[in-house]
Amino acid sequence: MKEIDELELPGDVRYSATHEWARMSGDTVRVGISAYAQDRLGDITFVEIPQVGASFAQGERCGTLESAKALSELFMPVSGEVVAVNSSLEESPELINQEPYAGGWIIDVKPGNPAEWEILMTSDAYRKMLEGLE
Amino acid sequence: MQAETRTTPLHSWHSARKATMGDFAGWNMPMWYPSGAVAEHRAVITHAGIFDTSHMEPILVNGPGSLDLLQHCFTRDLQACVGSGRTALKPGQCVYGAYLDERGGVIDDAIVYQFAEDSYMTVVNAGMGEIVAGHLRSHGEEFEARIATLPGAVGKMDLQGPLSAKILATVLRDPDRVLRDMGYFSFKGHFDHASAQADTTLADGTPILLSRTGYTGEFGFEIFVDARRVLDLWETILSAGRDFGLMACGLAARDSLRAGAVLPLSHQDIGPWPFINHPWSFALPFNKDQTSFTKRFMGDCVLEMRDTAEHTLPFVGYDPRKVLLHDRPVVLDRAGHEIGVVLTCVADMAIDRRGDRIVSMASPNAPDNFKPRGLSCGFIRVKMRREPGEVVVLRDSRRSIEVTIVEDIRPDRTARYPMNRMI
Structure with a gap:
């Protein structure tokens, strides 16, 4: 860890x-x-991804990630329609552990409301939040 | 259970290696290291892994009544338990079984080791040393046996996987003599240098008790050593194993490996319910036609419960998706009727389905570049007997998964391979 x-x-x-x-x-x-x-999840062993064409609200549950110990939910950071899914994760879910920001991407979304972007945290704000969690 | 969390002599080592730690039976233990539980699980199948198991607790049983006491309390018939010929346990041999209460419920499972006539050791699970010792002592006077726990004095580590003997051979003194004739469930040496049995040592002279046993279903050893030498031995073996693909492994890999090998976790798959109608009938002293027991012992009333007691059965799923135990998942038959509970559900990440077969990374017939996706597996306890091949549904609060009841889970396990094939 x-x-x-x-x-x-x-x-x-x-x-x-x-x-x-x-x-x-x-x-x-x-x-x-x-x-x-x-x-914190450990090895991701299986990913349940939404279908292309599905639409979700910001914060809505849109998939699940199976790891060695637990099952965790994937939530939509912005509302919108899923326009692409990372099919490599079906055979290689470990990409999420190995390259979380590159090959381990999960979905592409066509955003429904640009204003929602501003609710999301910058890396500095996110790091501060994490420090508060530990 | 201890009020305070306990730690093993390797705790600082685990923390320094950034292991993800978690609490297990009152002990703070590594769940996995940065290499991850999947790589650790697979290393034990294809190469070797080493586990800190110093949370397990040895109990010494000595005195002229030792055999009678163990015959009274332990589920194996120590006078008829070794091999297909059912010979008596001899010094240098050990056997797996359980301690039952008067109603046939499990107090704990254990291995009994025989050092000499009237001298035994039994190794029980984390947090159970004083409980099982107390249980044995409550019969000790009747049987003239002395029961001693060794809190904090003895450490243990498990070296498991097909390359274990090759790694061990590089750290033992006189490895050929020690390893050559070591059969499954035999042991050599003693962790106490003062013992007459302390004839097995590391190259530096440190005495060890080396047992050809383990909790992964794979070839390997459990090694007992003076607690003050645990860190030295751990680092020596890891260093020796570098060229053999040895990995330090946490409790997550231990759990998934043992489930795939159809081995129970005490207090989860076996517990305070009748110890009968489960995959571990070898742990009961059945006669050859399975109609009666070859001895009387505490809890032998389970024999009369065969027609009424629930059934514990192994299952395998179709992908690595699990149901979560803290959700108290239930078992449904195909008609949707609730028929039982889920005891264990993990993913064995070294296996996958190919047609109607289960294939392991260790299978000689595994396809080239076989990359298993992993399969959920574990144990259910159901009201009525169910036959292998039957499909049932496991349901927790978030999902339902279909699984098949089976007799065995991970194929081509190496635990029983002859030593001459592994050295």
Whole structure:
């Protein structure tokens, strides 16, 4: 288990209080889970991802992550429609542990409400929140 | 259970290696190291893993009434338990069984080791040393046996996996002599240098008790050593194992490995209910046609409960998705009727389905570049006997998963392989 100051928390994404990250790229938002989340969950062994075309509200449950010890929920960091899913996770869920911000991305979303972006935390704010959790 | 969390002599080592720690039976133990529980589980199948098991508790039983006491309290018939010929336990041999209460419920499971005539050791689970010792003492006067626990004095580690003997051979003094004839469930040496049995040592002279047993279903050893030498031995073995793919492993991998090997976790898969109608009938002193017991013992009333007691059965799922035990998951038959409870549900990450077969990473017929997705597995306890092959549903508050009742889970396990194939 890593210390908070050892976790990679890149500045080019925003974070939710439930440990998802969101990266704006053109008119879509890519979503994954933070280095903190994958570190505390341990090995991810199975991912249940929503179907392309499904729509969810911000904060709504949209999938599950199975790990060695537990089952955790994936929540939508922004509302919108799922326009792509990372099919590599079906065979290689460990990508979430190995590259949480790159090959371990989970879904791409077409955001429904740009104002929601501002509710998400910067890396500094997220790190402060994590320090408060431990 | 202890009010304060206890730690083993390796606690600082685990913390320094950034293990994810968790509490287990009153002990703060590593759940997994940064390499992760999946890699640790697979290392034991393909190479080797080492586990800190110093939370387990040895109890010494000595005196002229030792055999009679153990015959009265332990579920194995020590005069007829070894091999298919059912010979008596001899010095240097050990056997797995359980201690039952008068109603046939499990107090704890254990291994009994025989050092010499009138001299035994029994190793019980974390937090159970004083409880089982008290249980034995309550019969001690009747049987002229002295019962001693050794709190904090003895450490233990388990070296498990097909390369275990090769690793061990590099740290033992006279490895050929020690390992050559070591069969499954035999042991050598003693952790106490003052003992007459302390004839098995490391290269530096440290005495160990080396037991060809374990809790993974894979080939390997449990090693007992003076608690002050635990860290030295742990680091020596890890260093020796570097070229053999040895990994330090936590309790998560231990749990998933033992479940895949159809081994029970005491106080979870066996407990205060009748110890009968389960996959571990070998732990009861049945006669050859399974109609009666070969001895009388405390809890032998379980024999009369066969027609009424619930059934504990292994199952395997279709992917690594689990139900969560703290959710108190239930078992449903295909018609949706509730028929029982889930005792263990983990994922064995070294196996997968290929058609109607289960294949392990260790299977000789595994496909090239076999990368198992893992399968959920464990034990259920149901009201009525169910046959292997029957599909049931496990349900917790969030999901339902289909699983199949089976007789065995992970194929091609190595625990019983002959030593000459492994050295």
